[in-house]
Amino acid sequence: MLNHFIAAGQISPALVRSALNATVMKHNFLIYYALLKAISNYRLWKWKTKLVSDFPIIRLPTPYAACYLARGRDGYAIIDTDIPYSAEFILSALRIIDIRPKDIKAILLTHGHRDHAGSAEELRHATGAPIAIHFGDLGIIKNRQESIPQIIGGFSQIRRHFLKLFSAFLPFRPFDPDIDLRTNQNLDHFLNTPIRIIETPGHTSGSISFLMNSAHIFIGDLGKFRRGSFVPNHYLENEKLLEDSVQEIFSLGTLSVYPGHGNPGIIQKPNGHNVQSSLGQNNDIYT
Ligand SMILES: [Zn+2]
Numbered sequence: 001m002l003n004h005f006i007a008a009g010q011i012s013p014a015l016v017r018s019a020l021n022a023t024v025m026k027h028n029f030l031i032y033y034a035l036l037k038a039i040s041n042y043r044l045w046k047w048k049t050k051l052v053s054d055f056p057i058i059r060l061p062t063p064y065a066a067c068y069l070a071r072g073r074d075g076y077a078i079i080d081t082d083i084p085y086s087a088e089f090i091l092s093a094l095r096i097i098d099i100r101p102k103d104i105k106a107i108l109l110t111h112g113h114r115d116h117a118g119s120a121e122e123l124r125h126a127t128g129a130p131i132a133i134h135f136g137d138l139g140i141i142k143n144r145q146e147s148i149p150q151i152i153g154g155f156s157q158i159r160r161h162f163l164k165l166f167s168a169f170l171p172f173r174p175f176d177p178d179i180d181l182r183t184n185q186n187l188d189h190f191l192n193t194p195i196r197i198i199e200t201p202g203h204t205s206g207s208i209s210f211l212m213n214s215a216h217i218f219i220g221d222l223g224k225f226r227r228g229s230f231v232p233n234h235y236l237e238n239e240k241l242l243e244d245s246v247q248e249i250f251s252l253g254t255l256s257v258y259p260g261h262g263n264p265g266i267i268q269k270p271n272g273h274n275v276q277s278s279l280g281q282n283n284d285i286y287t
Helices: 002-007 013-048 087-096 120-127 135-143 156-169 239-250
Strands: 057-059 068-072 075-079 104-108 131-134 179-181 195-199 208-212 216-220 223-226 229-232 255-259 265-268 275-278
Touching: 013 087, 057 255, 068 216, 087 120, 104 120, 120 131, 131 135, 135 179, 195 239, 223 255, 229 239
Parallel strands: 075 104, 104 131, 131 179, 216 255
Antiparallel strands: 057 068, 068 075, 195 208, 208 216, 223 229, 255 265, 265 275
């Protein structure tokens, strides 16, 4: 029947294709959103059970990546925003701890991948806070110029394939940030608190870390803590740059380190040797 209409010129093949694509996309989105809601509500419920009222840094109950809320002298910053459509769960968390959307003074992105920048636009809309990202990752968030990184270690091809599928599944919409960051740029005015940018490329060319109060550093996907030690990320664009970036962080002395996945940890350098340890499994509040 459909062929008959197509042959008669009443329905073009392009029209059929676009209708099918729209149906598949809608279907994918519904599955995505149902999964997101289930995971996020569980995280939010778990998060509520261990809250305290006073904190300098808290991990938000986001569904996939680690996103943080940092308190400065005059307001708060959200560091990374997780996958698309996570904003409503972040805003629910803020309501629970009596933080109003207008108390958020900046949305700081460690890099442009969609599991970190995915909900930035939604959060900007809800809070009015500006989005800041390094200029090196502007192509990713403005024009979807996202290269699938190299993966070091076993099963790299399978993992790369999985990453490709995962990225395609996320309904990411490009957006324009408000501030293009450069190295050593000073962000103190946002929260009236010292925040320094350190370029830490390698995972992406525009990956950066935010050093707050010379004591806390948010490193995005530079690496993570595994069994008490810091492990550089296996997903990368440039291995040499990533190694140099890790050394740069290690050269800064004793720091609390907040990665984009997994638990935070501490790195310190007594007697010239790096000592690293993670900050524990079930504590989302850091002092
Ligand atoms: Zn990433």
